Amino acid sequence: METLGRSFADAIGLLWGMDSALIETVVLTLQVTLVALAIALVIGIPIGAAIGLARHLPGRWLIVPLIYTGMGLPPVTVGLFTYLLLSNQGPLGSLGWLFTPAGMIVAQTIIALPLVVGLTMAAVQGVDPNLPVQMVSLGATRRQVASVTLLEARVGVTAAVVAAYGAIISEVGAVMLVGGNIEGETRVLTTAIVLETRRGNFALAMALGIILLSLAFLTNFAFHRLQVHQGVR
């Protein structure tokens, strides 16, 4: 308990005098997380909406369980898969993305995508099926029906964003394997925490942990305000 308290006090001191390496780690963490999240949203929301709206989709009996399985993918398995994909002998080895932020983004996108697809699908399915029919009757095109339904499901879609963001900003296994935790290049907050804990630098590890939690809290606070604005309290 004493170590924890002292580490916490030291962490506050380190945070106060944030050095450039620490700032670099924070910036890279945000870059990798937000880019992966953005890619997952751009791909995942339309797919989730399409599956949610197509209630008689052929193969749905298989697609939906696959998505649910994807939502629980172990990050370290995704890391291994991405590693093999991007390694020199892998099909995407020529890209040279292994041990780069680009490779970490690929891994985190794979982790976030099923969450975005699955939760968007569930949110869209939660909208009364009569609503799309009535929008068609008012003259909506298919795309307009999807867009109106997504807007109606916006609280659930926001939850999908929150879940995906939380999963990837706190994820360590995949980014460690694919990024390699190289200082100044692929070190992010989670991999730095693992490293500093192993080195016995508990104060620094704690400081990094506080920053990570703060980033998660601030973003989730913003998402929550958005949900409140959307009419949910």
Added chain:
Amino acid sequence: MTATYELTDIRHCYGDRCVVDIPTLDVPKGEILGLVGPSGAGKSTLLRLLDFLETPTQGRIRFAGTEIDGDASLATRRDVTTVFQRPMLLKRSVAANVRVGRKLRGLDTKNGCTEQWLDRLGLTDLADAPARTLSAGEAQRVALARALVIEPSVLLLDEPTGNLDPYNVGLLEEIVRSENSERGTTIVIVTHDVFQARRLADRTGLMVAGRMVELADTEAFFSAPQQPQTAAFLRGDLLL
């Protein structure tokens, strides 16, 4: 004059169960057609076919002289709209709900017509209220306003007064009459209130078990029904 709808040999089935079976039905342009009948008679399904929300299992539909083969075109679909028995309103303001059809069609939403219909249906004070907080009767009026604001050629009404008080029933009927007489809108109204059909419709049809048992000029339908089932229905007997 070209009929708005010409239906030939229409059957619509869900699996083995056929819910609509109508050998022929013409709806002339500018007519108010009333449809009455017991629950489960296929009236609402017929409206869905007329709104091109479903394609009949078999048979032909001609709309304004054009054969509808498979899915209707967007332009055709946009000639028709339905006010549903249980209207679904968006999680937006009343005014935004009334505007939605015009927005979907890319029509001007700032020409005052939204406000005009809000006023005409007594909804002006509720314009900024969240639509999901409305009573069933208010929601029904919003649904009517959002249908009328897009000025459809055909207005399909599925039990539009089920949730309305007598004053608003009168208001809706007056609006239906004026839309029909001033704009020439073709109107098909499904109602459980036979007196409403008598007040509004040019012709009235009785549907039972998916079939049109009798279709006649409204006065003849009520004063001299030709089919025993019609007479029984008007007496209030249970029809199966």
